[in-house]
Amino acid sequence: MKSVGGDIINHNEVAEIYEAYLSPLVSELYVLEGYETSLINAHAGGRNVVYNCEKEGASAKILRIAYLNDRSREDLLGEVEYIQYLFEHGGSVSNVISSRKGNLLEEITHNNHTFFVCLFEKARGKRLVENHYQYREGVPITEYYYNCGKVLGKLHQLSKGYAPVHRRYSFFDKYNVEYIDKLIPGTLSLLKEKMVELLKTLERLDKNSESFGMVHFDYSDGNYMIDFDTGQITVFDFDNSCFCWYMYDLANLWTLGMGWIQFEPDAGKRKNFMDDYFRTVLEGYTSETKNEDLMLDKLSLFIQITLIENIVDAFEVMRNNGEELKCDEELSYRIKCLEDDIPYFGFFHEVFSCEEPFECEERKI
Template sequence: MEEIYIESSIKDKFKKEIFLEAASRFGINFADTIKLDGFQNFVFLGKRESKNVILRIAHSSHRSKDMTLAEIEFISYLADSGMTVSKALLSNRGEYVEVIELVDNCFIATVFEFAPGRRAEICVESDIFYERIGRFTGKMHKLSKEFSPIQKRYDWTDNAAVTKFQNYVPNEMLQHKLELIISQIQSLSRDRDSFGLIHGDISPGNYLNHEDHPSIIDFDQCEYSWFASEIATSIFHETPIPFIITDVNKRKTITKRFFSNFFQGYSKENTLSRSAIDAIPLFINLRQAIVIGLIHRSADMDNFDNWSDWNKEALTFYINNLENDIPYIDLDFTSL
C-alpha cells in the first residue's frame, strides 16, 4: 500500500513527554510499549493490567475531542448491537478521551481493546474471509440507518483530505478533476438506504485476519457518506496496481473475486440499489484523489526520483487515471 505518513510539522511537535503522559493517564506500562504504523496518528501497542491495548494519540489539528467522542459513540453503538469491534477503554480518571495540553497546541489520547489476528494481505485472503468482511460492512450500514448520535461526526465534504486538496496538490488539472468528482457525487440521492455514517477506510490496513474471521479496526476516519463509497474504498485497496499485476485480465479476476465474495456477505445484511452500486467507480475516483492528496501531504515531492519504484508507479498511475478519465479497474459492478 501507499507509504503515507503523519505530516512532518505534527511529528516535530510530538515529544516523548506527550507519550509518557498519555500512557500514564490510561495506566499503561510505557516500558512495554511498541510503536506501530500510523499515517494519521501515533499508535502504540501496550499493556494495561497484563492485557494488550492500543494507545492512539492524535494532534488536535487532525481530530478534536468532540470528534473522537463521536467516533467512540459509534463504536459503542455497534458493540451494543452485537458487532465485534474494539471498544474504547476508560482512563484512570474515568474519561474515554484525555487531552494533553501544551503551550500552543494539544494532543488527543484514547485507548482501545486489542484485536486478535494478523494484518491481512492484499488480494490473497480466502473467499470466506472476504465474505465476512462484506457481512460486517453490510450489518454496520444497516445499523447506521438507525443511529442517532449525541456527538455527530463530520460529513464527507469536511474530510481534510478533500478540503485541503488544493493546498496539498498544486496540479490545477487534478484540482479541476476533483471538483468534477465532487459535483457528480453531490448529485446522488442521500436517502436513508444509501447514505449514513460509515467506517471510512475498510481496507487491508484496517482489517486483521484471525483464522479467517476479520477484525475491523480504527474508526478514526468514520464520516457521513454513501454506503457505496465504503465498498469502493475496499475495492480500491484490494486491487493491485498494474506495476504489481501487469496482466489486465488477472487484475479484473482479482477484483471480481474480492467483490463477488464481499458483496455476497454484504447482501446478507443490507441491500443497496442498482444505482448505488453503479456509483462505485465514481467513488473509486474520489479515493484515488484522496490518496494523491495524502501522498503529496506526506512525501518529499522534490525527491520523487529517489522514491521506491512502487511509490512512483502508484502515484503516476492514479494521476494518469484521473487526468485522462481512465477507469481504475474497468468493470461493471452491477453485472457481477
C-alpha cells in the same frame, strides 16, 4: 506536524514528550500500571502516536495520542462514540475503553501543546501482512472475501440507526472545491478540474438513510485483524470515519481485491477475477444489510473518488511533514487515471503494468 504559537511538533517529539512527561499521567488515567508499552512504528501518513500496551494475565490495549490540528475535539469524540455504539450493537470492532474519569477521550496540555488520548482493546489476531498474506491453512480464500463484505455490511447496517451525540464531519466538509484548490498545486490544473467535476457529480446523488451515513472511510487489510483460527475480522482505526455514501467503503474494498491478481499479465483474467471477487464480497455484505440503494451502478464513480482520497492524503502528508511537493511513480499513476478519465484504477487499461503495478513515470509539479 502541529503548530502552536509558531512552535512545531512532530511524531518523534510527541513520543519523547510521552516518555518523559505524559506516561505517568496516562497510566493513572487508564489504570495501566504494570503494563509494558512499546511504540508502534508509524506508517507513511500516520497522524497519531500509537503504543502497544501489554501485561501478563491481562488483555492487550492500544494507546493512541492525537497531536495534529486536523481533528477537533468534536471530531475525535464523534469517532470514539461511534466505535462504542458499533461495539455495543454487535459490530466487530476494537472497543474504546473509558478512562478512570469515565471519559472516552482525555485531553492533556503540556507546554502549550494539546494531546488527545484514547485507549482501545487490541483486536484479536494478526493483520494479513503479518501473516505474509497467507490465509487460513486448508480454507479457501473466498471465505476471507465473504467475511470482508459481511463485517462491513454489519457496520453499515448499524450506521443506518446511528444518532450521534457529537457529529463527525461529512465528506463535503473536507472534499470540496475550496480545499482542493488550496491543497493541490496550481501546476496540476487539469487534475483539479477533474476532481471538481467528480465532486459535482457526487453532489447530485441521493443521500437517503439507506445509502448515506457514517462509514469507516479506510476499510482495508491494514485496519483490521484476522483471527486465523476462526476467520473472524475485527476492525479498528476509525480515524478517517465520516458521513459519506456506504458505496465508498465498498469501492475501497473493491480496490483491495486488485492485490491478489496484480501480477497477472492478461487484463481479461484480471477482469474475471475482480468480478468473481466482488461478487463474493457482495454476498457477504448483503447477508447483513439490504442493497436496494447501494448504488452499485456507481461503482466506477466511487473508485474514482477513492483516487481523490488517495491523492489528497498524499499531498496532506507532504504538507504536514514539511516536505517538498513531488509526484512519485505511485502518485503520478493515480493522477493520470483521474486526468485521463481511466476507470477502475486503470486495472484493465493499457496504462497498467503487471511488472510495476500502479506506477508510471514521475511527473514534475
